[in-house]
Amino acid sequence: TIQLKNIKKTFHLGGETVHALDGISLTVDRGDFLAIIGTSGSGKSTLMNIIGCLDQADHGEYFLEGLRVSQMDKNALADIRNQRIGFVFQGYNLLARTTALENVQLPLLYRRGKPINHPAKKAKEVLDMVGLAKRIHHEPNQLSGGQQQRVAIARALVTDPAIILADEPTGNLDSRTTEEILSLFQKLNDEGITIVLVTHEMDVAEHAKRVIDMRDGRIINNYEIAHR
Amino acid sequence: TIQLKNIKKTFHLGGETVHALDGISLTVDRGDFLAIIGTSGSGKSTLMNIIGCLDQADHGEYFLEGLRVSQMDKNALADIRNQRIGFVFQGYNLLARTTALENVQLPLLYRRGKPINHPAKKAKEVLDMVGLAKRIHHEPNQLSGGQQQRVAIARALVTDPAIILADEPTGNLDSRTTEEILSLFQKLNDEGITIVLVTHEMDVAEHAKRVIDMRDGRIINNYEIAHR
Numbered sequence A, B: 001t002i003q004l005k006n007i008k009k010t011f012h013l014g015g016e017t018v019h020a021l022d023g024i025s026l027t028v029d030r031g032d033f034l035a036i037i038g039t040s041g042s043g044k045s046t047l048m049n050i051i052g053c054l055d056q057a058d059h060g061e062y063f064l065e066g067l068r069v070s071q072m073d074k075n076a077l078a079d080i081r082n083q084r085i086g087f088v089f090q091g092y093n094l095l096a097r098t099t100a101l102e103n104v105q106l107p108l109l110y111r112r113g114k115p116i117n118h119p120a121k122k123a124k125e126v127l128d129m130v131g132l133a134k135r136i137h138h139e140p141n142q143l144s145g146g147q148q149q150r151v152a153i154a155r156a157l158v159t160d161p162a163i164i165l166a167d168e169p170t171g172n173l174d175s176r177t178t179e180e181i182l183s184l185f186q187k188l189n190d191e192g193i194t195i196v197l198v199t200h201e202m203d204v205a206e207h208a209k210r211v212i213d214m215r216d217g218r219i220i221n222n223y224e225i226a227h228r
């Protein structure tokens, strides 16, 4: 499904050059469940943004479901993002002055192609799945940190995406709520959804099937999780 | 240093009433190191905002260093916040389009009373302590999630506060960076600084001297950490 070949991404800041990604090659097959761990600043979010078609690499090739992403036009990229991918951002990126329910419905309202009959009903279902049934009319500044994080997760799930990209989705959750979210991800993965999850906690990474470890823009380690 | 008696805080939203804090009584002595754990939505951040004089309780009493906080005027409260307390926010609250160095200097520039000679020099020192010496001219959107979190930590330390309130300060940090930050906190505590730290990870909580566990706006458990 996802094929990255020697991906590089460099940021230029004043006179400084940051090699955020320094030659990443990676394959994620359909139905895979990959965890990405690594030090703060090692390039995990930059990699996720490229996989999620939110940013483009400076070097190397990215094939998503057989299509060469670097040669796709803006509309085609936007369609893939809205219809195939659900993204949980590390910083949530919720709209202020917009309720949880409205935030979660948004991806259903701006997708082209197959419209959905009852967006509010679907949005309520996913908010209930993440334990927020009683908070659907709260705006982000009326929610706790972990509740905001769960709204971001619900929004990523509402379009029934084929691929879920989750960047530190449990960083602000207690252990029991974390377990509930990870069980939900494992259930979706059992149903065939491909999942890439960034985390800095090994307990969380062990819910995946495979783990890659990053440092300084490179993959330094690659291993299977025995039980899955 | 910090004395809370039967503190209650209620939010009203449309027809709904949220009892965010439902009778909290707590004492934190000078030089204490308290960790607060509890489920997402249990009231931890709301409690921290009251301790940090950013919000007022609806009921109960709060004495900070012997002064009754509910009877202090805005200026006196602002002085206490700027001179005695360093706050690491769960959402960081960094200024956009403002470099890490500028963000960290801010508390030094708006404190009344004893001005500091070299704010930039002091700001660089604390940024170096959290491992960000090479990122001081980056703005928040040019930093990774864990780097932003560390800028928020540095900003809380730059005024040499007597009390550090840290709301989930390691949620976006890998284990090694987390250890570095917690060692720094333990060192500051050994020097006499009072620390209250919210976390949802027991490994992190065990770096404190005492832990309280919250649920539904109440303290349900209270225990000492043996080794400290």
Ligand SMILES: Nc1ncnc2c1ncn2[C@@H]1O[C@H](COP(=O)(O)OP(=O)(O)OP(=O)(O)O)[C@@H](O)[C@H]1O
Pocket (backbone or CB within 6 Å): A011, A012, A013, A018, A019, A020, A038, A039, A040, A041, A042, A043, A044, A045, A046, A047, A090, B135, B138, B141, B142, B143, B144, B145, B146, B147, B172, B173, B174
């Ligand atoms: N726009 C930018 N300009 C300059 N440097 C950047 C920019 N965005 C990211 N960086 C740098 O690129 C590196 C990788 O950032 P990235 O956000 O991918 O790290 P990360 O692995 O997700 O870290 P964390 O675990 O802290 O979230 C960091 O050192 C960061 O400072």
Ligand SMILES: Nc1ncnc2c1ncn2[C@@H]1O[C@H](COP(=O)(O)OP(=O)(O)OP(=O)(O)O)[C@@H](O)[C@H]1O
Pocket (backbone or CB within 6 Å): A135, A138, A141, A142, A143, A144, A145, A146, A147, A172, A173, A174, B011, B012, B013, B018, B019, B020, B038, B039, B040, B041, B042, B043, B044, B045, B046, B047, B090
């Ligand atoms: N302005 C507000 N209006 C209405 N409800 C609010 C408001 N702010 C917070 N709440 C609610 O109060 C409760 C406590 O929130 P708080 O942020 O203190 O939780 P928390 O323990 O810090 O959670 P987390 O671990 O997820 O950060 C939550 O259920 C939240 O929805």
Ligand SMILES: [Mg+2]
Pocket (backbone or CB within 6 Å): A044, A045, A046, A090, A167, B144, B145, B146
């Ligand atoms: Mg990141």
Ligand SMILES: [Mg+2]
Pocket (backbone or CB within 6 Å): A144, A145, A146, B044, B045, B046, B090, B167
């Ligand atoms: Mg909180």
